[in-house]
Amino acid sequence: MTKTTAILTALASSALTAVAGTPAPAPAAADPCAGPISYNNAELLYAYTDFDGLIDEANGGILRFEYSPMSNLYVTASGQYHEMDCVDFWVLSGGIGGYVPLSENIHLAADGGVLCADVSVDSSLYTSASNGFSQDEVGWYVRPHIRAKFGCLEVHAGAQYAEIGDFDFDEWSAFLNLYYQVDPGWDVTAGVAHCSERTTATGGERYRF
Numbered sequence: 001m002t003k004t005t006a007i008l009t010a011l012a013s014s015a016l017t018a019v020a021g022t023p024a025p026a027p028a029a030a031d032p033c034a035g036p037i038s039y040n041n042a043e044l045l046y047a048y049t050d051f052d053g054l055i056d057e058a059n060g061g062i063l064r065f066e067y068s069p070m071s072n073l074y075v076t077a078s079g080q081y082h083e084m085d086c087v088d089f090w091v092l093s094g095g096i097g098g099y100v101p102l103s104e105n106i107h108l109a110a111d112g113g114v115l116c117a118d119v120s121v122d123s124s125l126y127t128s129a130s131n132g133f134s135q136d137e138v139g140w141y142v143r144p145h146i147r148a149k150f151g152c153l154e155v156h157a158g159a160q161y162a163e164i165g166d167f168d169f170d171e172w173s174a175f176l177n178l179y180y181q182v183d184p185g186w187d188v189t190a191g192v193a194h195c196s197e198r199t200t201a202t203g204g205e206r207y208r209f
Helices: 002-020
Strands: 041-051 057-070 073-084 087-103 106-121 133-150 153-164 169-183 186-194 198-208
Touching: 041 073, 041 186, 073 106, 087 133, 106 153, 153 186
Parallel strands: none
Antiparallel strands: 041 057, 041 198, 057 073, 073 087, 087 106, 106 133, 133 153, 153 169, 169 186, 186 198
16 A cells, blocks of 8 residues: 555656746846837937137037938937036027948938028127127038947947038038947937047037937
């Protein structure tokens, strides 16, 4: 009787093991930085500009916005304000762009559109009888670049050509912008843009939506 009970117990244990099977491994933790290159975002930046050949330097702020209504297409807008001693200027832009994925993490992108600029010069730069002046101009820009994403880091590198009316502003500049994810939906960012006449460094935050 004892032997029979032992045999039945062993058989029952084997049957339960076969039914249960091998326990499934625990799912891997999701990568917090996983996700595509962003074309839906807003960023707020501080900007410092050093003008070659001038003692004065400019400080200001930049607000940028991008939105992708469909795959491979995005619209963009920006507003920026800079001031230096007795001069301050605004630049507004709006444009449309497209991108082509070279791989999952590397895109070739380009956008272009309209620029509106306003420059105001205080009377203190002239004689006491002068009232200074303000001038508005309209121009255009085009901005080809590469976007790449490596984990939490997103990199934008390329060039911009801009031309603004009677300001005698006609130039190419190179730029590099870095974005590092610190929280889902939020990045810290730093960048630099350089042309023959000035260098601008930026830093701030980007919100992805």
